[in-house]
Amino acid sequence: MTTKMFGAPVQRTEDLRLLVGNGRYLDDLGEGSYEAAFVRSPHARARITGIDVTGALDVDGLIAIYTYEDLTGRVAEPLPLLIPHPALTHGRTAYPLAKEFVNHVGEAVVMVVATDRYLAEDACERITVEYEALPPVVGIENAHRADRLVHDDVPGNCAAHLVQEVGDAPAAIAAAPNRLELKLDIERSACMPMEGRGVYARWDAADESLRVYTSTQTSTGVRAAVAAKLDLPLDRVECVTPDVGGGFGVKIVHPWPEEILIPWAARLLDHEVKWTEDRREHFISAAHERGQLQTVRVGFDDDGRLLGLDVEILHDNGAYTPYGIIVPIITSTQLLGPYKPGAYRVDFRSLYTNTVIVTPYRGAGRPQGVFAMERAMDAIADHLGKDRTEVRAVNFIQPDEMPYDHGLLFQDGRPLIYDSGDFPGSLDALKKLVGWDEFEAYRARARAEGRRVGIGVACYVEGTGVGPYEGGHVQVETTGKVVVATGLTSQGQGHQTVFAQIVADELGVPIEDVTVTTGDTRRFPYAVGTFASRAAVMSGNAIALAARNVKAKALRIAGEALEADPRDLEIVDGQVRVKGSPGASVALGTVAVLSNPLRYAFDEASKAATQLTGKADFSKPPVAEDDEPGLEGRDYYSPPTATFANGMHAVIVETDPDTAEIRILRYCVVHDCGHLINPMIVEGQVHGGVAQGVGGALYERMEYDEHGQLVNASFMDFLMPYASEVPKIEIDHLETPSPLNPLGIKGAGEAGVIPAAAVFASAIEDAEGFPITRMPIQPSELFHLRKRFAAGEIPALRRGADHAAGTHR
Amino acid sequence: MKPPAFRYHAPTDLAEALDALAEVGHDGKVLAGGQSLIPMLNMRLAAPAHLVDINGLSELAYVRTDPGGVAVGALARHAEVEADEAAHAVVPLLRQGLRLVAHPVIRNRGTTVGSLAHADPSGEMTAVLALLGGSMTLARKGSTRTVAVEDFFVGPLEASIEEGELAVAAYFPRLPGRTGTEFVEIARRHGDYAMCGVAAAVTVDDDLRIVSARAAYLSLSPVPLVLDLTDALIGRTADTAVWQDAATLAAGSLEPEGDIHATAEYRAQLAGVLTVRALRTATERAALVDPNGTTGTTSTERSAR
């Protein structure tokens, strides 16, 4: 019997290649290609009054210099607004190279192509762009006040205003026995993949075709966009994703200006051209996320049960909205977490500022939403003097209420219906894992030693596996090896392993015989992309369905060969055999040979399939009317709605009474993403997510000054946590299957990061005894909060008196 | 993030290096471990026409210890100085400071002399050299001079190394008598440049009473700042000292500045806390020093790869 792969902690098949340095990332390609560099705006808002390139003309190795004036055809039009929405009444996108105005520091103004990147940068340095600097709009409050506009034709700097309502929340709150209002603030961070963006294009003039390699999360999306922009038939454009060194969301945005400009220049110059983003470019010209100001009003009964929830969100979308308003939509819907909100009203404004664009970063608006909801839960518990987990529990949607319809529209425009989940079970598991009920005793002991500790909890629900669809193709070669392709891309998640596990089980072949290709439009042209924790759910199920088609065909053909009923056959270790009589079998590779009638033999195996030597039934054509040659199958999976995973985190922190340093003592995760295909890979995803969560909660922020300069645009001052800052992570899993898809799985890619800001705020507040309303928080800020608290400028938590050990200085 | 073109010189001995520097000094830079210089080149913050790489000067790859102190050659890596037992026995403050310099990978490449030449007032070695009252040996074609630490650091990222000069060694003298030291700092992340750091040296008499207490401050001033805090502690022992008095005395001379990681006020708070922590530990250590102990001359050399 072949061992079952689904559910096993199979080692990642891609790792050996990657770990010994055999990965092929974008910059590993295109030896000998020209390279591009960009002159980028040093101003947050300015009018371009002149560009003088003469100084650069005598740089050795210079090939070409392009400004907006040089752009042709649709390349000269604004970049597409990828995801339109009726509420996005004032969507704006940039030009590939700035036309007259620049709207953030880092916006591309001039593209230089030279024989290498060094020389391209030399030329960039000698190009003079004259600007008439204009006062910028920086910060959400300034954007909202709208004394100045980012785009003259966008009143109030407001790109979109969307209100969703279920019931009458203001009335419910007004009538509630208890009411609270919270003002919350969450800062920007960014994906910061180890590998930045990059594009490499090859134009074949004779074939009039283009091949684009790009470090993307959607090769089909880039392909369609490039074909449209360059006015090429789709079949003349191929897009290939090489190894990608992380994406975390930023590479789902497409086409980036460079993804249009590089192929355009390659065609124009009839020469390969490449651009590899450097770190500074990534900071100032890619994308950021998170920044929001929130006002949360809640009304609740004496048990802490929500009666009404009214949330107003001011969302900073940066200078342009190419990716629409996905982030604030997700915030406003996923904010609800595992709870029933009573009446709910959410109102967001998506605002322009003269800063880098804001597009999804792992978690994609959820961390902010969870922050709002979980801060409210903690505030309610504190107000009522109740345990924080108790208040959460009374608000949970119960397992027997599934599927649960919130009456709202989710990011995919479809109803927000939770398919399954056991929230009380998750909370119990978490309390046990972290020792919630023993914590007060621990706190007392710590306090006796002069130490200040706190515990926090935060819960979330994550819509994963959003549609519209993904597909899979599975083919058994005549060697018996199986090749699998799916259109979505991989950024290091382990897709090659997980999809091979699924196929190995479905087809009954050893996992070593399965090879998976992702993100190559030559292999699979229909796909959406890798985002929203959707790859396993979407492509995993599509590939499973495709493999089932292949299996059915294999059994049919083998049945003919073995003169057996296909229903009596099974495939074990790559052999199709009659159940119970293992002597009667045929190798899957042979079945593949038989599936494809041949005229020409090229080896011993193929001889069996040729027309004159094979045994033939002359009453039928070689390929039956409803059949196709080859042992392959293709299928698609398209879900009715997203499937909703959930999780709960707890953290124990210690805050230094003197230095305000924040130390993580324990970090516990309970995670439920349905059936686990590979628990090791899921845990790896959770670890990575928590690491980014620690970064977003305690270290990272985008530090814009009032001029719109990003003053910490390097890894020296933008503090990503090192391994030494990330705690050991303790994980427990629940497996509540999704009823929506054949494999019963849910997405896991973003999970770890989602509740981090909320859970740290909860724990730090618990340690300090006063409310934490702004994240991230650094020791310097905690120090000043303590001073304000000591001066009576910040109210104590109601339970604060017990907690703050009287050691504030 | 690619450097502009430069000419690369790879001398194989000191004389060749000094010749090269004499020729290009006005427009050249020394390349040691490259841990500070290479990022500056890549970000085009520095654009020297010539780089004189001293990594081939194996004669400067030494840590030499004698009873009076430790001489560190220009090609000794932070990691080698840190690991050197003889140096540690005579000048324990070296290892106490070096373990706080960046991460092991950077210490494997970065040089101690290079970090002094770089003169970053957040660099631990600047505070170590200042607190010990050490000196630098600077060589140029035809001559060599020794510069005391007070005259060596001129400003942030500015040392009194002239055109055509190479810093060939740093000398870290042993502190006399029953003296204990400690180096503490607080950085945002493990291995980062510190928001604030304090190196302390405390000397006690035979009754373990404090006779001298000094502290050097990191990231608080344009050049390393050494304060004499003896007045606040004189005559006290580790048990009777009122450490806060020393912190208060120090505060009067500190003018911290704020940045995105720490406000000035927070830095001042850290300076106070760290002053107390460093002095207390240094005093405890002083009590353990054998005043008559000697350490023989040792030398650790390695050949450059």
Ligand SMILES: Cc1cc2nc3c(=O)[nH]c(=O)nc-3n(C[C@H](O)[C@H](O)[C@H](O)COP(=O)(O)OP(=O)(O)OC[C@H]3O[C@@H](n4cnc5c(N)ncnc54)[C@H](O)[C@@H]3O)c2cc1C
């Ligand atoms: C991520 C990171 C973190 C770091 N953290 C810290 C830290 O916490 N504390 C700390 O102190 N340092 C830190 N550093 C810097 C590190 O210690 C450097 O190695 C050191 O500052 C410079 O030494 P180097 O040998 O690399 O010099 P280089 O980078 O080669 O040179 C630095 C400068 O000194 C000049 N120079 C070097 N040697 C000589 C010489 N012999 N004569 C004349 N001029 C010379 C060079 O011309 C150049 O201007 C960090 C570096 C990195 C990359």
